[in-house]
Amino acid sequence: MTWTAEAVATRARNLRSPKFGVIAEVRKLIQGVEGVVDMGYGEPNFNTPEHIREAAKRAMDEGHTHYVLPTEGLEPLRHAISRKLQAENGIVVDPATQILVTAGVQEAINVALLALVNPGDEVIMPDPYYYVDPLGVMLAGGTPVYTHLREENDFRLDVDDVKSKITANTKAIIYISPNCPTGSVFPREDLQTLAELCAERRIFILTDEIYEKLIYDGTEHCSIASLPAAQDITISMFGFSKAYAMTGWRVGFLVASAELVRTMLEVHTQLVLCTNSIAQHAALAALEGPQDCVEEMRRDYETRRNTLVEGLNRLGFKCKRPPGSFYVYSNVTGFGMPASQLAKILAKDARVVGYPGSAFTNGDDGENYLRFAYTKDIDSVRLALERMEKVVETLPKGGEA
Numbered sequence: 001m002t003w004t005a006e007a008v009a010t011r012a013r014n015l016r017s018p019k020f021g022v023i024a025e026v027r028k029l030i031q032g033v034e035g036v037v038d039m040g041y042g043e044p045n046f047n048t049p050e051h052i053r054e055a056a057k058r059a060m061d062e063g064h065t066h067y068v069l070p071t072e073g074l075e076p077l078r079h080a081i082s083r084k085l086q087a088e089n090g091i092v093v094d095p096a097t098q099i100l101v102t103a104g105v106q107e108a109i110n111v112a113l114l115a116l117v118n119p120g121d122e123v124i125m126p127d128p129y130y131y132v133d134p135l136g137v138m139l140a141g142g143t144p145v146y147t148h149l150r151e152e153n154d155f156r157l158d159v160d161d162v163k164s165k166i167t168a169n170t171k172a173i174i175y176i177s178p179n180c181p182t183g184s185v186f187p188r189e190d191l192q193t194l195a196e197l198c199a200e201r202r203i204f205i206l207t208d209e210i211y212e213k214l215i216y217d218g219t220e221h222c223s224i225a226s227l228p229a230a231q232d233i234t235i236s237m238f239g240f241s242k243a244y245a246m247t248g249w250r251v252g253f254l255v256a257s258a259e260l261v262r263t264m265l266e267v268h269t270q271l272v273l274c275t276n277s278i279a280q281h282a283a284l285a286a287l288e289g290p291q292d293c294v295e296e297m298r299r300d301y302e303t304r305r306n307t308l309v310e311g312l313n314r315l316g317f318k319c320k321r322p323p324g325s326f327y328v329y330s331n332v333t334g335f336g337m338p339a340s341q342l343a344k345i346l347a348k349d350a351r352v353v354g355y356p357g358s359a360f361t362n363g364d365d366g367e368n369y370l371r372f373a374y375t376k377d378i379d380s381v382r383l384a385l386e387r388m389e390k391v392v393e394t395l396p397k398g399g400e401a
């Protein structure tokens, strides 16, 4: 290694997660290969709906190409967000002081953690996790502490376990519901218990609700900030990337008390100054325009989920129908080999990509799971199942439940 590579700051070096290695090994096998069904990334296959794209073009033509002032976000967008929060999430906020428009939920997570976490602080999070959460805690100088999501508990939060992880250094808990990577949804009664626990122990709650619209079978999405116990201690983060297929636009938002938003605004201004102006106009059109596009995409995801779960179980994977997001976290112990080995076989021989659970966990059971993102159309999901079937038939333990 050159001295310049060695001399970089530890905080930056820590961002090179060893977990990425597992995914990189799988992806290397499909490099340059034609016709791969890539169910690795959480990237919707849909294009951003037309009326949103048109609003962005109009914004450009009308000259909205300047810095957005005030830097917390376009005023009409913050008003539209506050109406959405009240109508859909039961969260009542003052749009003037309690909303910050960010460069995606990704920025919101890091802004919130940088605003709250001191070196030595601990942040509790469910494991398996979205890789950004532990890295964000470390970037802020804190230590991630994990609470395991167990398959026997349908990957829901175990609030008793959270309680057992609290120490004098616990600053916050961050969780994702609907969940990535397991597809679980945390029920209202668990969140009520969590809210009371955190209020009593003076612990902040950070919620990533980016998958709130991707929810199936009539399952309820509960925003913890709507529960009185959590109101003043919660930073709720929402996005456009998944619900409106807007991953490339880089826009999302967070909601919290005016006091917390003031501090986070300082971090946000330091990092990006303001969120992209055109993307904010597009986000406004997304919220104010017709919502049937969201429902159409949701129904499409639901059909794919049903097909995928049924097919995987037939092939010897074990999984229930996950009630949220667009991931299936399937148990592969029936194949008698670690998930990373199976993932490589599937990538090479079936040209199908799923990610091993070891990329998402600090625990020792990551090699028991393979995550598939059903972000490809239904024909591709069927094709992936056909191809995987041919490959697992040839495996020594293939097909065993």
Ligand code: PLP
Binding pocket: 042, 103, 104, 105, 106, 107, 130, 176, 180, 208, 210, 239, 240, 241, 247, 250, 251, 252
């Ligand atoms: N949070 C979770 C749980 C995600 O899965 C992702 C992207 O995959 C993000 C946040 C990033 O969201 P955004 O595109 O709004 O930055």
